[in-house]
Amino acid sequence: MGVYVHIPFCRSKCYYCGFYSVASIVFKQAFIRALCREIELRKDYLGTYKPETLYLGGGTPSYLTPDELQIILQKLEEIHPLSLSAERTIEMNPEDLVPAKLNELRRLGFNRLSIGVQTFNEKGLKKMNRTHTARQAIDGIFCAAESGFENIGIDFIIGMPGNTLENIKADLKQIQYLPVSHVSVYILSIEEGSVFARQIEKGIFAPPPEEKVTEEYFFVADALREMGFEHYEISNFARAGKYSVHNSNYWSKKPYIGLGPSAHSFNLHSRQWNVANVKTYSESLDKDILKFDFEELTEVDQYNEYIMTGLRTMWGINLDILRSTYKKYWSSVESRIAAYIQQGWAKRDGNHLVLTERGWLVSDYIFCDLFVIS
Structure with missing residues (x-):
């Protein structure tokens, strides 16, 4: 945390x-x-x-x-x-x-x-x-x-x-x-x-x-x-x-609390972010009111975030987790992952998929390609 x-x-x-x-x-x-x-x-x-x-x-x-x-x-x-x-x-x-x-x-x-x-x-x-x-x-x-x-x-x-x-x-x-x-x-x-x-x-x-x-x-x-x-x-x-x-x-999706105007927080199942205005933030808290927006994360959100955060790092994402926790999405992404490897954008490291440096440079494309749109 x-x-x-x-x-x-x-x-x-x-x-x-x-x-x-x-x-x-x-x-x-x-x-x-x-x-x-x-x-x-x-x-x-x-x-x-x-x-x-x-x-x-x-x-x-x-x-x-x-x-x-x-x-x-x-x-x-x-x-x-x-x-x-x-x-x-x-x-x-x-x-x-x-x-x-x-x-x-x-x-x-x-x-x-x-x-x-x-x-x-x-x-x-x-x-x-x-x-x-x-x-x-x-x-x-x-x-x-x-x-x-x-x-x-x-x-x-x-x-x-x-x-x-x-x-x-x-x-x-x-x-x-x-x-x-x-x-x-x-x-x-x-x-x-x-x-x-x-x-x-x-x-x-x-x-x-x-x-x-x-x-x-x-x-x-x-x-x-x-x-x-x-x-x-x-x-x-x-x-x-x-x-x-x-x-x-x-990047490993651990929980965190963000304090102050515009700060984001994550508690594993939802995100919230404070109002991005120091005057509004201060005046509302003088009345014991915190102004923020909130989003409950769906299973699709959790999957998309796992892809995006994990592939940003040299440790990559665990393919066993894709096959088990996100089994319903695995069949649609498996062939794409093979294509990334062939193009030199990704490699397997044991049971992990890791982007190469060339893959990191086109990571926005890869993330969007692997995302599930609900």
Whole structure:
């Protein structure tokens, strides 16, 4: 089981971002009160499940002060106490990676950092409207390691308009010498409502051609493997088995509770997601009301999610489970699976079906092909 907390505040909006956040702290204190109240109201959501991980995402969780984070963590510990060995992650912007803050985060119990680097190219950072420089990112990562963090992950974006293979090679060369154990590589997606989406509508720029993005993906994956990173999920690479335990729980369909505006929750048989508006979220919880939408998962939903989450990882899906738990769908997908193997998109690993890297690149097609439409 995992606990996710969505902190919706940012200093400014990155142009690619489609996650719910606000570039304002007007509602910060009201949000913290409301979040603590949500934690109390939903104390029984996961029943007897005990939390294995904590993940503070956003937004920019490191935008909160250590005292504000402590208020949230104390309330979480009252309701969902974690073991001392539990993975506790906080997302950070590079400009927040300073000794005083890092020492406070260690004191608060965080043992894993997820840092939004995106690129070490200054022009690329400006194009994304990032609030840090490449130098801040490099110095900050070394500072985090010197502060005692042994599990440091960074985010990296490919598929940016105007980017070159030389830029990517320079980024990878920098990563090689950094004390990081995890790299998340995201292909730029144009999210509805983002600044990039509006710029495309106005003809300011166009996404790069698919074949260029494919070339970048394979180049980055090969380079990271040569550095000793294991490609364990479509977008994720880890050294020395330091996978993201929290995110791996999502892909293995373990239950989790999501707290804060826009946060999603899953209790094995249903999903719910909170209202994506910090003002509405805070004002309703002042009245002990949590505004959310809800979906009960059918057997078809469960099957489709098993396919989608399992095939994202290097462990794949268990064919015995397809034949037993989802027996009624097996006959319709068996021939398609054989075709994927023949095309080099998938392979068998014992009784598991695993997508190859080429298969991961066309995974959206494969998922849709295997899905049952009810």
